[in-house]
Amino acid sequence: MQSDLLEVISKEELPVEQQIRWRNVDIVHRLRREPTDISEFKHYEGLVAIINDNGTAALIHPRLFRIIGLPFNEKSLSLTFYGDERKCAMTCAITGFTDKAVAETAALFWSLGHAESSNPSLTIRSHDNYGDGVFDFRAVQPEQLARMFERNPTRNVVFSYLKISAFQSTVLATRTHPVHLRFGCFCAIEDDGDALASTLSNRQSPIGSLNFSAVNCSDDRVWLSDVNLKRLFQIPFIDELILDGCFSDDLIPFLFASPISTIRLDDCHGQITQRIHIAPDVLSLELSCGQVYPTHSLFSYLSYLGHRELTKLSVFLGCNDDAQDKDIQELIRFIGARPDLQVLKWSSPLRSAELMRDLFAVVEQHKGLRTFQIVDFPYKMDRHHEFLANLIKRNRVIRVVDSDGELLINGNEMHHTHSLNRFYCGLPNLGHESPAIRPALVKEALMHSAKRDFQRGALLLAKQTDSLYQLVRSVPADLPTSDDGDNRMTQASAPNLPEVNSSERKREASCCCDHSCKRAKI
Incomplete structure (x- = not known):
């Protein structure tokens, strides 16, 4: 397919080694000009082979693919471009005989724009070939590395199966735009991150x-030394720091004292995966494992939270282990000891009625909690919703909500x-109204949202004793007490109270009748 971008060439024009290399490829191309955006290749279907003047080749495909078994000890590098929602937009595999040539071609392709994506991402991977054919990423020059962000200054970049030099890490840390x-x-x-930490400290x-x-x-290597991790913890200009959790316990106090907006720990050891999300007012704990349950490290993290305000807690413990029950008990005690906690998202399975009773008892007595989200309600433990009904009554x-943030309701009584x-949660809002109109709002609530409901009427008047006093004073002493006199009592009391317009009535209804709490998102 001829175009202004690519020119079809005859394989006879290639050097002998290239002819052997591409003997199974029907068509090979040469660039007529430098491309500017990956969208220029979307019109080509299947694999496109491009031979470059520096002896390298670029294999382009609209989907993910990998090169296996390169001859002649060729060096290779793979670039995978992702668009929105991590959808693969293009893969470009570059092969060549020298690190310098591969780096030169790589710089051309990773500088391409991605105008069709609002959140572009690029994964750079050096193929794990055997022998001498492994591309040394350190051959990429600073100006070539900087081209990665020319047209995509805030793109996400992933490096894998390669080694980055100290000078290259400095180039990455000095981008003018925030990068990921x-x-x-x-x-x-x-x-071990010396140059990276030093550069970021001066940013x-x-x-x-x-x-x-x-x-x-499965690799257990530590990308940064503990000294450099400690330096990173003290840098306020990092929006999010994600670590593999493999560092000494001596760094835990610095971790929780860090000014970084969000810190996440991913602890990868075989089947064990532990995630801890830390933000100024948010802590999210996720722990799933296969056989061994690393509780010591988990609760050593929690022990450093005493000084830190905590408003939201998300918990997932996915182990099928007897030790899990003990650790859920520890977490339940931790929740009860944090009066500042406002939102609790519980995703862990509750395998016994005893655990469920203990959790609901702590939530019931908690003074700060306003939203309790149960992602997977344990119906087997509470078939008749007794725990749930008692919780919302006491x-x-x-608000007890499901995974979608909707109220958990079972039957008219719970509704x-x-x-x-x-109604109860809306009552304090009346206290913020002007004393001049508050009695009229109380009267309005008695006539509508609290009408023929002793419990609501009692709650309303118990919270508004000054308005009750004014209402009693406004009732004539000789007012009839029969049922026929109900309307006349209302009419007799009305002249002594200020009128409330329709908009204020709606505001009162919002306060007392249908106070809607916003869904809590963790």
Whole structure:
């Protein structure tokens, strides 16, 4: 397919080794000009082979693919471009005989724009060939590395199966725009992060996110030394720091005292995966494992939270282990000891009625909790919803919601309890109204949302004794007490109270009748 971008060439024009290399490829191309955006290749279907003047080849495909078994000890590097929602947009595999030539071609392709994506991402991987055919990423020059961000200054970049030099890490740390860098599986930094930490320490603008987590990787190496991790913890311009959790306990106090907006720990050891998300007012704990349950490290983290305000807690413990029950008990005690906690998202399975009773008892007595989200309600432990019904009756200010943030309701009685709780939570809003109109709002509530409901009427008047006093004073002493006199009593009391317009009536209804709490998102 001829175009202004690619020219079809005859394989006879290639050197002998290239002819042998591409003997199974029907068509090979040469670039007529330098491309500017990856969208220029989307019109080509299947594999496109491009031979470059420096002796390298670029294999382009619209989907993921890998090169296996390169002849002649060729060196190779793979570039995978992702668009929105991590959808693969293009893969470019570069092969060549020298590191310098591969780096030169790589710089051309990773400088391509990605105008069709609002959140572009690029994964750079050196193929794990055997022998002398492994590409040395350190051959990439600073100006070539900088081209990665020419047209995509804030793109996400993932490095894997390669080693980054100290000088290259300095180039990455001095981008003018916030970037999102991940040093992934089998990626190493030459000086254990000395140059990176030093450069970031002198930075005065946000860097974006740094990810040193090797997900789905059995390698236990530490990408940064503990000294450099400690330095990173003290840098306020990092928006998000993601680590693999493999560092000494001596760093835990610095971790929780860090000014970084969000810190996430991914602890990868075989089947064990532990995630801890830390933000100024948010802590999210996720722990799933296969056989061994690393509780010591988990609760050593929690022990450092005493000084830190905590408003949201998300918990998932996915182990099928007897030790899990003991650790859930520890977490339940931790929840009860944190009066500042406002939102609790519980995703862990409750395998016994005793655990469920203990959890609900702590939530019932908690003074700060306002939202209790149960992702997977244990119906087997509470078939008749007794725990749930007792909880919302004894704690009027808490909302118990499902995974979608909707109220957990079973039958009319529970619906009535939730409605009464909304009424109760809306009562304090009346105290913020002007004293001149508050008695009229109380009267309006008595006539509508609390009409023929002794419990609501009693709650309303108990909270508004001054308005009750004014209402009693406004009632004539000779007012009839029969049922026929109900309307006349209302009419007699009305002239002594200020009129409330329709908009104020709606505001009162919002306060007392249908106080809607916003869904809590963790």
